[in-house]
Amino acid sequence: MADSIPSAIDSFLTDCAARGQLAGSSVVAYRRDLKRLAAWCRKHDIDRLEELDPAALRSFAASLGRAGLDPRSIQRHLSALRKFFRYLADQGVIEASPATDLKAPRARRKLPRTLDPDQVLQLLEIKGKKPLDLRDRAMLELCYSSGLRVSELADARWDRLDTQQGLLRVIGKGDKERIVPVGRHALAALDRWRRTVAAFSGTQSAYIFISAKGNPLGIRAIQKRIGERALSQGLGQHVHPHQLRHSFASHILESSGDLRAVQELLGHANLSTTQIYTHLDFQHLAEVYDEAHPRAKKSGGGKA
Numbered sequence: 001m002a003d004s005i006p007s008a009i010d011s012f013l014t015d016c017a018a019r020g021q022l023a024g025s026s027v028v029a030y031r032r033d034l035k036r037l038a039a040w041c042r043k044h045d046i047d048r049l050e051e052l053d054p055a056a057l058r059s060f061a062a063s064l065g066r067a068g069l070d071p072r073s074i075q076r077h078l079s080a081l082r083k084f085f086r087y088l089a090d091q092g093v094i095e096a097s098p099a100t101d102l103k104a105p106r107a108r109r110k111l112p113r114t115l116d117p118d119q120v121l122q123l124l125e126i127k128g129k130k131p132l133d134l135r136d137r138a139m140l141e142l143c144y145s146s147g148l149r150v151s152e153l154a155d156a157r158w159d160r161l162d163t164q165q166g167l168l169r170v171i172g173k174g175d176k177e178r179i180v181p182v183g184r185h186a187l188a189a190l191d192r193w194r195r196t197v198a199a200f201s202g203t204q205s206a207y208i209f210i211s212a213k214g215n216p217l218g219i220r221a222i223q224k225r226i227g228e229r230a231l232s233q234g235l236g237q238h239v240h241p242h243q244l245r246h247s248f249a250s251h252i253l254e255s256s257g258d259l260r261a262v263q264e265l266l267g268h269a270n271l272s273t274t275q276i277y278t279h280l281d282f283q284h285l286a287e288v289y290d291e292a293h294p295r296a297k298k299s300g301g302g303k304a
Helices: 005-019 024-043 054-066 071-090 117-124 131-146 150-155 184-201 219-232 241-256 259-266 282-292
Strands: 167-171 177-181
Touching: 005 024, 005 071, 024 054, 024 071, 054 071, 117 131, 117 241, 131 150, 131 167, 131 177, 131 184, 131 219, 131 241, 150 167, 150 219, 150 241, 177 259, 219 241, 241 259, 241 282
Parallel strands: none
Antiparallel strands: 167 177
């Protein structure tokens, strides 16, 4: 078998087609991706297979990133390379595959879709005065106001809420505690709910959000209520609590540009190993929140 790169690619593709173990679309994708490798080799005067060592393949992978390919496309290219060189090794054309340890960049995780501020306003403007209306509005307001995880919303307690300062103490992942601001709309909704909760359930629970039987609402119950409210408020889509959390982060970041503050407000200590959240000035965080969050701004003059 010829050891020129184009000949080796042709042999590999012919073998793939002959074996019939791959869908036709996969063979077409391999052909396209390996042609890109062949073109890169021509550009860099690489003519023979033995010149394609791990360093050369890393350079090829880097060129894909510079060409603007997203991580998933690069992963697909490198998958084709690994299969190609494994085939050559199995055929005895090369001693060992130089692509075995070739790593692709991690694909970015897709975040849930966010709501725009108008959609959030539509969701939050629950007009009813029944206890369930007051509870659900308080729940939605707090979730969006403070960017809470659904587990943090379920665990929210009255004795952790400082209504004078507009702060809530939250126990997040790994039992890590953080202090989050609570906007004036959320505080007002919570106050209305607090004055109703005893008559609603016949008890005053330590937990903020409870059922008519006085039991704390669990994660699934909260998810269900928020999804139902989104539909009844006319959003035309099922909204998950995490969408409100991501909407919170997106709206703050769009207004302030302060990624560091947003990370702290969300409690995402693991997003950056260099971020030292305990050294941040909380007053700075509060100022960013007050200036940027659509439902924390003071009324009068502009939109709240």
